[in-house]
Amino acid sequence: MGIGESFLELCGRVGNLTKQKTGISIVDAYFGPEELRPELQDTQPVDELIAELNKLNDVINDEITDNIRRDFLVGEIASLRTVVDWLTGGDIPYSKLVSELFHIDIQHFSERDIDEAQANLDRLLPGDESQTLKERVYLYEEKGKVSGAELRQLIEGELQEKATEVGNLFKERVFSLMGDDVTDNGVTYKPVKDEPWSGYNYYQGDFKSINAFNTDRSFNRHNLLGVIYHEYEHHVSGLWREKAFHEKGWTELSIVPLHTGRCVISEGTADTAREFLEIKESETEELVRALYKLRRMTSINAAVMLNEKGTPKDEVIEYLIERGLRKPKSAKGSIQFIHPEKEDGTPNIWAPYVFTYYFGRNNFVFPTFQRAKEEDEMKRFFRTLYLNPFSGSSVTWKEAYNWL
Incomplete structure (x- = not known):
């Protein structure tokens, strides 16, 4: 063997x-x-x-x-x-x-970091000056809120159509630049329940995926449409990985394990998909990004509080409400992903995972992407990323891009 x-x-x-x-x-x-x-x-x-x-x-x-x-x-x-x-x-x-x-060092954010993230959000979020930032965030989310039957219809209808558009953008703006192509049998969008996450890409093999969204959660319409870029890039990474397995005979690529250095780059590239596709952000999308960043930062701090410091769960929920500007139901839901144990007392396998998103993008993928763009090396950047799947790990990333 x-x-x-x-x-x-x-x-x-x-x-x-x-x-x-x-x-x-x-x-x-x-x-x-x-x-x-x-x-x-x-x-x-x-x-x-x-x-x-x-x-x-x-x-x-x-x-x-x-x-x-x-x-x-x-x-x-x-x-x-x-x-x-x-x-x-x-x-x-x-x-x-x-x-x-x-294969990364654990980091958390100071109160000053969170203050700055809130100040940036405050600058972008319109509203009555007499209202607190938290009140304005709640109003913004309520206006764009989708849940229940409406959410299911959105997932199976508009999101499915939008995914086709995003797939075409990858072909036009990334694959053509690479000078290579890959089979893409598409993504099916599916509503699910009883999961600790809000959305998930299940790569199926045969160059296709299922993207699942948890309808136990409510979503903001603008944020949900933005998530398509993230999840579709996961699909794209799977396509190139499967192609390398078939064409190069690298059998080890035909299995994709969680909780390795691969996940850091996988989440980092997915969180940089908008930049890969040169999507120009509207004011609304800039606001979505700022709120997303604040919540990633506070979720990391909450994970450290729960798992490292032993802070009581109720205090961590309150932290997510006050500093992450979440509604109580949202704060309680997000705890499921980072808590050391599930409700039945078994280990929560997702408890350490929250670090991959923020640091995958900000410590690895986005800075390298920016350097490649500044040096007019986007073709080589994408060919390194997608044609050599072994580059896609926090262990190998710097070595793979040492030509920059």
Whole structure:
């Protein structure tokens, strides 16, 4: 069995372990050989699983000569070991867990940082001067609010149509610049319930995706339309990854595990999709972006409070209301994503994930994108990103772009 096949097998085993412990497999997508599908893999004692991961790590270091491919896989293996340790009783402090999963340093934001983010939002948000910023945010969100049956209709109708437009923009503004193309069998939009997240891209293989939106939440129409760019870029990354698997024979690319350095770049590129497509922001879209940034920052602080400092849940909810300017229902809903445990007492596999979005964009993807744009190297930027999927990790990103 080769390195790629061994990687699929071990990812499947770790995924089965995480599903047993948390209800969710860390295998986010699979389009590889049928006989190596994750759900077909045996479970094994934890010490044997760790030993197999260590053994594969040694083989990768000994046999793979391409630096970026080797470092990518070594980083993935390290993250998988951390997942196993975390979910089988390892006493790992939250900051160390985030660092070892995603290969980034944990960061949080000062009160001054939050004040500045609120001030920027205050500048952009119209309203009566007698109203507080929080009151104006609530009014803005209420005006554009969609929920229930209206939300389901929007997801299955207007969002589906908008996704086709975004797909065409990627072809016209990115793929044509790259001088390459990829099969795109499209994205289906689907309303779902009972999830800790608001939206999710499920890459299906065969060059297609399902984008799910949680109708337990209410959305702002402007924000929801903007999310299409983020989710469609996830789909685009999956397309190029699948193409590389078929054309290059890199079997390890046919499985997509969560909670690795890949996620940092994946969320960073998705959050930079508007810039990739040269979408000019209206005043409304600038406002949406400012509110999104404030809420990402305060969610990171809330995650640190819950998981690192042991702050009581009610205090964290109040923090999200006062500093993140969320309504109480929204604050309580967002806690589900970052709380260390689910309501049934099992570990919440999403608890460390919140860092990937903000830092993936701001510490990795967007600064590199800006440099490439300034140096008229956009073609090479996109070819590096999409034609070499091994560049897409916090472990390999700087090495892959050291030509800039």
